[in-house]
Amino acid sequence: MSERTLRILVGKPGLDGHDRGAKIIARAFRDAGFEVIYTGLHQTPEQIVSAAIQEDVDCVGLSILSGAHNTLLPRVCQLLGEKGADDIKVFGGGVIPEDDIAGLKSAGISEVFTPGTSTEDIVKWIGTNIRPRA
Amino acid sequence: MSLSEKVLTGDVRAAARLMRDIDDNRPSAVTELKQIYARTGNAYIIGITGPPGAGKSTLVDQLTASFRKQGKKVGVVAIDPTSPFTGGAILGDRIRMNRHATDDGVFIRSLATRGALGGLSRSTSDVALVLDALGMDIIIIETVGVGQDEVDIVKAAHTTCVVMVPGMGDDIQAIKAGILEIGDVFVVNKADREGADRTARELAAMLEMRDTPQGDWQPQVFKTEAQRGTGIDELVGEILTHRDHLFSSGLIETFLRERNERHFVDILRDSLYKHAMAFMDRTATLPRVLDGMADSSIDPYSAAEEVIAEMLGYDPQSV
Ligand SMILES: Nc1nc2c(ncn2[C@@H]2O[C@H](COP(=O)(O)OP(=O)(O)O)[C@@H](O)[C@H]2O)c(=O)[nH]1
Ligand SMILES: [Mg+2]
Numbered sequence: 265m266s267e268r269t270l271r272i273l274v275g276k277p278g279l280d281g282h283d284r285g286a287k288i289i290a291r292a293f294r295d296a297g298f299e300v301i302y303t304g305l306h307q308t309p310e311q312i313v314s315a316a317i318q319e320d321v322d323c324v325g326l327s328i329l330s331g332a333h334n335t336l337l338p339r340v341c342q343l344l345g346e347k348g349a350d351d352i353k354v355f356g357g358g359v360i361p362e363d364d365i366a367g368l369k370s371a372g373i374s375e376v377f378t379p380g381t382s383t384e385d386i387v388k389w390i391g392t393n394i395r396p397r398a
Numbered sequence: 399m400s401l402s403e404k405v406l407t408g409d410v411r412a413a414a415r416l417m418r419d420i421d422d423n424r425p426s427a428v429t430e431l432k433q434i435y436a437r438t439g440n441a442y443i444i445g446i447t448g449p450p451g452a453g454k455s456t457l458v459d460q461l462t463a464s465f466r467k468q469g470k471k472v473g474v475v476a477i478d479p480t481s482p483f484t485g486g487a488i489l490g491d492r493i494r495m496n497r498h499a500t501d502d503g504v505f506i507r508s509l510a511t512r513g514a515l516g517g518l519s520r521s522t523s524d525v526a527l528v529l530d531a532l533g534m535d536i537i538i539i540e541t542v543g544v545g546q547d548e549v550d551i552v553k554a555a556h557t558t559c560v561v562m563v564p565g566m567g568d569d570i571q572a573i574k575a576g577i578l579e580i581g582d583v584f585v586v587n588k589a590d591r592e593g594a595d596r597t598a599r600e601l602a603a604m605l606e607m608r609d610t611p612q613g614d615w616q617p618q619v620f621k622t623e624a625q626r627g628t629g630i631d632e633l634v635g636e637i638l639t640h641r642d643h644l645f646s647s648g649l650i651e652t653f654l655r656e657r658n659e660r661h662f663v664d665i666l667r668d669s670l671y672k673h674a675m676a677f678m679d680r681t682a683t684l685p686r687v688l689d690g691m692a693d694s695s696i697d698p699y700s701a702a703e704e705v706i707a708e709m710l711g712y713d714p715q716s717v
Contacts, residue, residue: 268422269485269512294486299510304493311499315492318505320414349411397418 268396271321275303275312277340280330285358289325292383296390309339316344316352323353323374323394325386333360334367341372353394357381402433405531410505413532417507420528421521431524434531441473441530444637445555447517447541447548447580452561453587454540455494456624462498463627464634465536471503473529476540477519480510487511491540505529517541517548520668523661526554552580553660556653557640559583559633562601564593578604581617582640585633589621615643677709 274290276283283305293300301319303312316324324344328336337356344350356368357377365376374393377386401419404412419427444461446454455476462472476491489508498504507529509519518541519525529537541551552558560581584605586598602619610616620636622629644650678684683705690696707713 268418269510271418290488294481294488295484297484297486299480299487299489301492301508302488302490303496303499304490307496308500311496314499315506317411318414319508320418347411 270298270390270394270396271301271319272298272390272394273301273303273312273316273319273321273324274327275307275315275324276305276327277307277309277312277336278328278330278332279306281305282329283327285329286327289327289357289383289386292387293325293390296387298390309336309343312340313343313347313349317347317349320397321352322396323355323390326354326356326358328356328358328360331359333358334364337368337373338371345372351397355389357386400430400433402430402531405430405434405528406437408533410532413505413528414507416528417521417525420524421509421512421519427524431527434527438527438530441526441534441537442641443526443537443539443555443557445539445541445551445558446561447551447558448543448561448585448587449563450543452543452563453622453624454543454561455491457559457561457585457587457622457630457633458491458538458540459495459498460622460624460627460630461538461634461637462495462504464630466498466501466503470535471533472498472505473526473532473534473537474504474506474540475509475522475525475529475537476506477509477511477517477522477542479542480512482513485512505532505534511542516550517543518550518554520664522550523554523664549576549580553657556644556650557582557637559585559637561585561587562597563588564591564597578608582615583633583636584617584619586619586621587624589623589629590626594621613647615640615647615649674705674709678705681708 272293274286276286290300290302301321303315312324324340326337333356341354344352353374355375356373359379360376368376375389401412401416405416416427416430446458448454458474462474465472478487478489478491480487487510489510491508492506495506507525509521509525511519514520522539526537539551539555541548558580560577564586584601586594598619598621605617618636620629620633622633644653687696687701691698703715
């Protein structure tokens with residue numbers, strides 16, 4: 265049977281203004297052979313979840329610089345759960361303090377990448393932790 | 399319930415998963431497609447093609463908004479290129495359509511070309527069938543827009559819109575061969591830019607230079623500003639006029655026959671290829687052929703005929 269191609273949604277929820285980091289990670293994912301659904305700036309959790317379901321992605325990567333990660337990331341997980349789609353994994357990156365990570369993980373976030381994590385490491389994490397669905 | 403049964407009840411998640419199975423070439427997708435096929439054929443399909451950056455996705459967003467105002471459900475299939483080096487892709491068309499993301503009457507799916515060359519992915523027609531079965535009234539397909547031979551859309555869409563931008567006048571001369579033939583409607587987008595009138599005039603002149611037999615559809619040129627939503631009502635009006643023409647002239651019958659032929663022949667070709675590869679695998683034919691070619695005891699032409707003869711019990715030489 266043919267191999268599945270991994271599909272990842274990369275988005276940027278919240279109000280802050282640039283998506284340089286999100287674009288860099290989107291390119292790294294493409295270069296790793298993934299299909300990246302890039303949804304751009306200023307996404308609400310509702311928009312992200314709806315797109316993730318319509319696109320049948322295996323995981324959602326969210327870049328957050330605004331400091332609103334403690335509300336936005338858990339909200340995405342919660343909405344996925346409500347739609348019966350909590351098999352779609354969520355990870356975050358951007359400016360997220362170490363102290364917040366444990367709380368985010370207990371809210372269902374699979375992983376949090378702090379500033380300075382290389383794109384290689386993120387791709388490697390995906391490779392070992394995210395399987396395309398059966 | 400099977401995926402196809404769920405799709406027929408309007409289940410969005412099931413539809414998304416079936417689309418993935420289609421795109422990933424799962425054998426189960428064929429079983430499901432057989433179940434929905436009889437329930438399709440209701441959606442009107444609009445193709446949007448034109449070079450990258452012309453504003454296709456922005457236009458799709460505006461068309462979607464317009465059809466939603468009329469109470470129509472809208473499915474969108476947006477195709478972007480797969481990187482030939484890594485097999486990955488960045489699918490970015492949704493960026494322009496985010497306002498529809500949470501509208502239950504809109505379903506947007508991004509697809510990568512995965513090696514297909516005609517401007518669509520191999521899966522596009524079948525993904526559109528799923529949207530049709532899901533109850534979408536209108537399906538808009540946005541092609542990749544990189545090549546000059548993006549002609550597949552003509553067979554897939556009832557109405558094909560070719561999108562251009564001002565200043566392409568010189569290029570039109572160069573690309574006219576393909577592009578003039580595929581459009582039912584021509585759009586000069588970015589009409590806020592200098593030279594829009596001139597590009598529209600030149601395009602219209604070139605379209606008029608063709609001899610269109612009496613009674614045939616004569617494509618017109620429309621100016622739009624997709625970003626601001628200007629000219630969209632006129633464009634939608636023209637698409638609907640073209641639809642009426644298809645039905646009233648009876649051309650719809652020819653269109654459907656040609657579309658079905660393409661769809662069937664594509665499926666047959668893929669299926670024959672898959673079966674031939676599986677057959678060669680089972681019979682360990684490939685190494686034998688390659689050995690034979692290495693010492694020139696066999697030529698690839700005869701080898702291919704032999705595979706077909708053995709597999710189908712049918713001798714290509716006898717025809
Ligand atoms: N000036 C101007 N820019 C536009 C217009 N429509 C779209 N754009 C911009 O053109 C760029 C490419 O648009 P997009 O819809 O992604 O084009 P596509 O690659 O053909 O799908 C974006 O920055 C749009 O905002 C327009 O009518 N006028
Ligand atoms: Mg586009």
